[in-house]
Amino acid sequence: MTASLLTDSLRKRAALAGRLLAWYDRNRRDLPWRAGPGESVDPYRVWLSEIMLQQTTVATVTSYFADFTNRWPTVEALASAELDAVLHAWQGLGYYARARNLHACAKRVTTQFGGRFPASEAELATLPGVGPYTAAAIAAIAFGQAATPVDGNIARVMARLCAIEIPLPAARSEAGRLAARLTPKERPGDFAQAMMDLGATVCTPRRPACALCPWIDACNARSLGRAEEFPRRPAKRARPLRHGVIFWTERTDGSVLVQRRPESGLLGGMAEFPSTDWREEPWTDAEARRAAPVAIRWRRLPGTIEHGFTHFRLELTVWSGRIDSHPAAILGNARWCEAGALSGLALPTLMRKVARHAMEHSGETGT
DNA sequence: TATACGTGGTT
DNA sequence: TAACCAAGTAT
Structure with a gap:
């Protein structure tokens, strides 16, 4: 019944x-x-x-x-x-x-x-x-x-x-x-x-x-x-793939450049490494260099970071650069974070992947 | 009403 | 493996 x-x-x-x-x-x-x-x-x-x-x-x-x-x-x-x-x-x-x-x-x-x-x-x-x-x-x-x-x-x-x-x-x-x-x-x-x-x-x-x-x-x-x-569900839309370049900027004392994301929106208020926009069009190397947080010698690390968000997928290329002392012109709201202090930052999972990737490949030669 | 918003586990 | 799914809310 x-x-x-x-x-x-x-x-x-x-x-x-x-x-x-x-x-x-x-x-x-x-x-x-x-x-x-x-x-x-x-x-x-x-x-x-x-x-x-x-x-x-x-x-x-x-x-x-x-x-x-x-x-x-x-x-x-x-x-x-x-x-x-x-x-x-x-x-x-x-x-x-x-x-x-x-x-x-x-x-x-x-x-x-x-x-x-x-x-x-x-x-x-x-x-x-x-x-x-x-x-x-x-x-x-x-x-x-x-x-x-x-x-x-x-x-x-x-x-x-x-x-x-x-x-x-x-x-x-x-x-x-x-x-x-x-x-x-x-x-x-x-x-x-x-x-x-x-x-x-x-x-x-x-x-x-x-x-x-x-x-x-x-x-x-x-x-x-x-x-x-049941329940009946509407057809799902495909998630687009977006691309970005993210910069692992290491000072000779081991500090890394980090910044805080805007208070609202995606990953709002969380820490991140400086990055380009995340867009559907892949970034060329020349574009990436222009978007870097500081003008130094950069190398593109092998491999990519893949991450799924609710409404898009993201593929990040990690670029690594080393810098001496205190550059006059950086930053925006970026600051240096000692390597040991990274774990004290509110890093979303995506950024933890980036940090791990960068540290695994530090010392290797980029392509 | 439609879209933005994370991540990890399951199939 | 790609898709699907999870004790939703804000705008």
């Missing part, structure tokens, strides 16, 4: 929710940000985990979450940190606007709300970096409000349960409307987490384990034999 959430009785919907909660109680995963039995929920940890988990896997988040909560056990502690320290701790996690908003949000909660996160979905949604999903998730999980977050898991579970034919991203709001009809007054936070766990472990994007699903008899997509076809 399949579910029809718009016409099913309240009792039938409550039974469906109850079955999922029972499944959750049997299969509950112990995650570091979840309160253990008898522990009270800490809104700070819920919020921090939800921000980290945006578009990021549990496996990746775990070590960052442990590091952040060790260094900054409270929202006030995080608010007191320097932005650069937060960016440094966030390096490698990606989507760096999250780190900037995290810091801004901690300050807002500390100054505007006296260190207590607001409990309502509407107030939560006014905080930097907190959108509709995160506001609902915190309200439900940390404050027991009957809110219905819709993440990718929940959208997929609902799209299958109700065979939503509308393609993403519009399917998301439809999924939210339907999921709200299932959300129980009791344990709304557990219900949301149960939906997400179900999506993450059973109702997976590919090859869902329907035999293990507490909703197998209610699932419309399953009854149609089309579970894997």
Whole structure:
């Protein structure tokens, strides 16, 4: 018997929710940000985990979450940190606007709300970096409000349960409307987490384990034999390939030229090595020399750095140059960083690849 | 509504 | 291997 959430009785919907909660109680995963039995929920940890988990896997988040909560056990502690320290701790996690908003949000909660996160979905949604999903998730999980977050898991579970034919991203709001009809007054936070766990472990994007699903008899997509076809997705656009030249500028004392990226946009606020623009047209050697941060003898290192961003792929050529003493004319906002201090910089993964490549090839002859 | 925004793991 | 995918938000 399949579910029809718009016409099913309240009792039938409550039974469906109850079955999922029972499944959750049997299969509950112990995650570091979840309160253990008898522990009270800490809104700070819920919020921090939800921000980290945006578009990021549990496996990746775990070590960052442990590091952040060790260094900054409270929202006030995080608010007191320097932005650069937060960016440094966030390096490698990606989507760096999250780190900037995290810091801004901690300050807002500390100054505007006296260190207590607001409990309502509407107030939560006014905080930097907190959108509709995160506001609902915190309200439900940390404050027991009957809110219905819709993440990718929940959208997929609902799209299958109700065979939503509308393609993403519009399917998301439809999924939210339907999921709200299932959300129980009791344990709304557990219900949301149960939906997400179900999506993450059973109702997976590919090859869902329907035999293990507490909703197998209610699932419309399953009854149609089309579970894997939901949610419908629009065709993806190809990611263009962009090219750039990046300059590894070494002083005779071993220092390297670095600079800070603009506060917003790609890798905003993170450290980088001076580089050309990243464009689709490859750079000629002559163009690269003209774009170099200082007029010295450069050599092009063998090989390239390849890196994938969300909306384009990047191929960087690394050029290496050595310079004596203190050149009068450089820089812009660039500065020298001692070799041993590189690890103290907030370097995104791309720039770590560049540094590793440059150091591996230092001493070789370029082509 | 559409696009910008990282990275690592899986298939 | 290239594509796909992940507990989304800001603009």
